[in-house]
Amino acid sequence: DAWLRYAPYPGAAGHKAFLPQTIFALNTTTTSPVYTAGTELALGLKSIYDLQASVEYQDALHYTTCPGKHLIVGTLSSYDAKAHGVRVPELIEDGYFLDITPRRVLIIGQNERGALYGAFEYLNRLGQGNVAPASFASNPDAPIRWVNQWDNMNEGGTHGSIERGYGGVSMFFWAGVVREDLTRVHQYARILASVGINGIVLNNVNANASLFNENNLDGLKRIADIFRPYGIRIGLSLLFSSPQSYGGLSTFDPLDERVIQWWHDITDKIYARVPDFAGYLSKASSEGQPGPLTYNRTLADGANLFARTVKPYGGIVLFRAFVYDSKTLNQTLDWKADRANAAVEFFEGLDTEFADNVVVQIKYGPIDFQVREPVSPLFSHLRQTPSAVELQVSQEYLGQQAHVVYLAPMWKETLDFDMRIDGKPSAVKNIINGQRWNTGRGGYAAVVNAGLNSTWLGSHLSLSNLYAYGKLAWDPESSAEELLDAWTRLTFSHDQAVVDTVREISMASWPAYEDYSGNLGVQTLTDILNGHYGPNPASQDGNPWGQWTRADGFSIGMDRTLKNGTGNAAQYPAEVAATYEDPETTPDNLLLWFHHLPYTYRLKSGSTVIQHFYDAHYRGSAVAQTFVTLWEGIKDKIDAQRYEEQLFRLVYQAGHSLVWRDSITNFYYNKSGIPDELGRVGNY
Ligand code: GCW
Known part of the structure; x- marks a missing residue:
């Protein structure tokens, strides 16, 4: 149940007088989100406050007997606010009005989904023991608030696998087909809806065309039917070459009439089963995936092909900007080669070319979910095309859910970052929500690897990331600490x-992880070649993926300046570009991202690059040791099972942080020959 366990509230007795005894849910269709809200509210009241409220499902409000304390949940169209003398504040799509008075609780959604969100907000308050009167409207910051599952529909490979999955096998697929038993999907839908998620892409972006056989299409319908009462629409990732590899055509050229027809036919088949299908997600022409570039067509040609098929149904296409060709990158021969440049280069000139139902989905940084990256410069290049940020709840480079790394602070830094486009305020959050360019329709996507593990993600504490993601996509102004406290x-x-202990551990976790895994913007110094887990600084150079540090005996860092390097700094708007062009003005935490510098270079902190490496690794791993003692301090305050399971992980993290510390400090000590001022490194 994650954060929806509705545990009995200790002070329940004193609160009962404030709670509704009758719930009027203004929809009689069992699959409607308003109906779901009614059921969910009753469940919450019973479970948190031991109060058996009766639920009356009605199409329009009519009292049979004079209600005592009651709750009404409905929409602007099912609740006649005027007739009841209620003034509902301005609501946009998915928004809600929550009005809690001692006599009655009113939850009015702009649409059905909004009503459900309002109900979950009320339950969130109840779950925290808050029954105080309140009256406010809440509207989402952006219309797209999706999760991307990377679940594989393998036929040959490991059954039910999830790419970068660390929380068990897929809840959707098994052995190339949609599972018969989808029980857990119901639970997942509840969890996602409770934090405002309205879309889910079910399958891996490295997609498999066997999704399209009749049996699986029927399976998709079953999944969509489960998500619908929770206001969540399903979407799919596409394999670009499907018309050829699956459909038997001789080509998958996006401009070929037969190919176009093929995609229309498939799309029609999907909508016949799932009329509210949200749309497609596409990873094309990247990391060996087929795409429009195979035929010298543009990325826009590829995106528009799909966009046209879903357009008549109101669907959209999330087209990923994660496009690069690792084969053209040669570290040894080319000082200017830089994967970080790829997205802007590939999308250059395309801003005006996309169909109006295409949204470009951009990873937060220009490389790949590193512990510290500048925001992707592409956010500043699209003025007519809406964009969405791609975050990662799956902690791929970030300890794979075996380490606690609370990511809301990192996401907030990304969202708040001001790109200063044309010298004007241009925070990323205002680019993706459409405000900066008046584009609308953008938003948020997060890669989530929820699986069949009973903790969903593989560890208890990592679930705060999923909670915070949904809440931030709804309101990026939310505070990382407050979200965490509520979640706890x-x-x-x-x-x-x-509450204090979980906050102390979680808020210290990202800085600690950065300290022991990769400093000064050098990247997460993990094993690039195998699994992206554990330290392997040696693999950070010479790898075919273009994720390099250019470390030698004297110096380290990617020179991304315009004057001497890859020119990546110049992909940012002028003011930001000027900051990144000069090591003196580049923030220390991104120094080695943008500059190649001697190990003896002095930072703004006064320390040298190499001494900072040593100090940070000792500091970060020391912090990780404290997590264990902090957790032990709440032993008797939470249930034994979760206490023990998390303790096991924290002990492991503490140990692994020492492995990180020693591997990395020794590696650079051996490389540079420069001793640690405090004599810790190399002295065994
Ligand atoms: O982060 C990298 C991952 C790949 C992933 C790719 C992507 C789905 O290592 O596993 O592939 O990015 O985002 O497409």
Whole structure:
């Protein structure tokens, strides 16, 4: 149940007087989100407050007997606000109005989904023991609030695998087909809806065309039917070459009439089964995936091919900007080769070329989910095309859910970053929500690797990332700490010591992980060649993926300046570009991202690059040791099972952080020959 476990509230008795005894849910269709809201509210009241509220499902509000304390949940169209003398504030799509008075609770959605979100907000308050009166409207910051599952529909490979999955096997697929038993999908839908997620792409972006056989299309319908009562629409990732590899055509050229027809036919088949299908996600012409570039067509040609097929149905296409060709990158021969440049180069000149239902989905940084990256410069290049940021709840480079790394602070830095386009305020959050260019329709996507593990993600504490993701996509102004505290109360306990402890561990976790895994913007120094887990600084150069540090005996870092390097700094708008062009003005935490410097270079902190490496690794791993003791301090305050399971992980993280520390400090000590001022490194 994640944060929806609705644990009994300790002070329940004193609160009962404030709670509704009757719920009027203004929809009688069992599959409608308003109906779901009614059921969910009753469940929450029973479970949190031991209060058996009766639910009356009605199409329009009519009291049979004079209600005592009651709750009404409905939409602008099913609840006649005027007739009841209620003034509902301005609501946009998916928004809601929540009005809690001692006599009644009113939850009005702009649409059905909004009503459900309002119900979950009320339950969120109840779960935290908050029954106080309140009256406010809440509208989402952006219309796209999706998760991307990378679940594989393998036929030959490992059954039910999830790319970068660390939380068990797929809840959707098994052995090339949609599972018969989709019980867990119901639970997942509840969890996602409770934080405002309205779309889910079910399958891996490295897609498989066997999704399209009749049996699987019927399976998709079953999945969509489960998500619908929760206001979540399903989408699919596409394999660009399907018309050829699966459909038997001789080509997959996006401009070929037969190919176009083929995609229309497939799309029609999907909509026949799933009329509210959200749309497609496409990874094309990247990392060996087929795409429009195979036929010298543009990325826009590829995106528009899909966009036209879903357009009549109101669907959209999320077209990923994660496009690069690793084969053209040669580290040894080319000082100017840089994968970080790829997205802007590939999308150059295409801003005006996309169909109006295409959204470009951009990873937060220009490389790949590293512990520290500048924001992707592409956010500043699209003025007519809406964009969405791609975040990663799956902790691929970030300890793979075996390490606690609370990511909301990192995401907020990305969203708040001001790109200063044309010298004007241009925070990333205002680019993707459409405000900066008045484009609309953008938003948020997060890669999530929820699987059949009972913790969903593989560890208890990592779930705060999923909670915070949904909440930030709804309101990027939310505070990372407040989200965490709420999540802890709902998940573990109201006990202040528990709340404080989880906050202390979580808020220290990203800085600690950065300290022991990769400093000064050098990248996460993990194993690039195998699994992206554990330290392997040696693999950071010479790898075919273009993820390099250019470390030698004297110096380290990618020179991304315009004057002497790859020119990546110049892909940013002028003011930001000027900051990144000069090591003196580049923030220390991105120094080696943009500059190739001697190990003896002095940072703004006064330390040298190499001494900073040593100090940071000792500091970060020391912080990781404290997580264990902090957690032990709340032993009797949470249930034994979750306490023990998380303790096991934290002990492991503490140990692994030492492996990180020693591998990396020794590697650079051996490379540079420069001793640690404090004599810690190399002295065994
Ligand atoms: O982060 C990298 C991952 C790949 C992934 C790719 C992508 C789905 O290592 O596993 O492939 O990015 O985002 O497409």
